[in-house]
Amino acid sequence: MVRGVHFLVAATFMGLAFSLAYAYDPSPLQDTCVAIDDPKAAVFVNGKFCKDPKLATPEDFFFSGLHIPRNTSNPVGSTVTPVNVAQIAGLNTLGISMARVDYAPYGLNPPHTHPRATEILVVLKGTLYVGFVTSNPDNRLISKVLNKGDVFVFPISLIHFQLNVGHTNAVAIAALGSQNPGVITIANAVFGSNPPISADVLTKAFQLDKNVVDYLQSSF
Structure with missing residues (x-):
């Protein structure tokens, strides 16, 4: 009997630990939670006030413009166009976001981390040298040269980068496992x-x- 109780307690703590380790964004408890700034008659969920689901509109789940090339005339030669909960209010509580990255020839998306998200990147145009560094004590660089159509994953919170090694502009699309992944350059x-x-x-x-x-x- 005592052994059974110990097993039950251990299993409970293991389940809790697994939940804490992998549930970075809270799971949604309703179909939609469109973020709004006005707290009147709203519910506060995951850092945003939520619109009454009955009042949700198509525009709450829509963004246009990722097809537009961005200006990369800056010191690093790259520009990130984010599409997260700040751009699509309907992403609130859904745990995903994305971004377009434009690179000038030899442009760099500098070493950075996303503290709340794993990233998966697909190259739409050009050739990128990408990589991430594992945690201490190894600090091992895992890197690869990507061409159009290639996909690469950057694990959550690890330092990573992308460098355009081609003579022409490059473009990539990234998907991230958080509505607000955060960026630390x-x-x-x-x-x-x-x-x-x-x-x-x-x-x-x-x-x-x-x-x-x-x-x-x-x-x-």
Whole structure:
């Protein structure tokens, strides 16, 4: 009897642990939860107020414009067009989003992470060198060159990047397992934080001269 109770308790905790480990976005409890800014007569679910499902319209689930090339005239030579709950209110509680990424020749989507989502990327045009780095202590780089029609997966929260290695523009579409995956661009976060991280921290962490750290911080 005692052994049976112990097994039941262990099974319960294992189920709870599995739930906590894999359920990043809450499962929806209704068919729709269109996000709105006005809290009047609304229900607050997963960080957004929800419209009465009976008042949902097709526009709540619609976005247009991913076919439009974006301007990549910036220091890194890439532009991300997100389509998440901020663009499609009807995505609220559904746990998915997507993005278009445009790359100039040799443009880079810099090393970054999505703290709340795994990403799957498909190349629509061009040739990309992509990769991600595994966690400590191995920090192993897993990378590959992708061509049109190729697909690559970046596991949740791991640092990853894409570089256009072709002579022409490139385009990719990404799908992400969260309505709001978040983005932490490593260089921006480390050298462009507000207020700045102490130069003493960065010189020791990166084994750089303080003048180099000062220059990098001024660049961001």
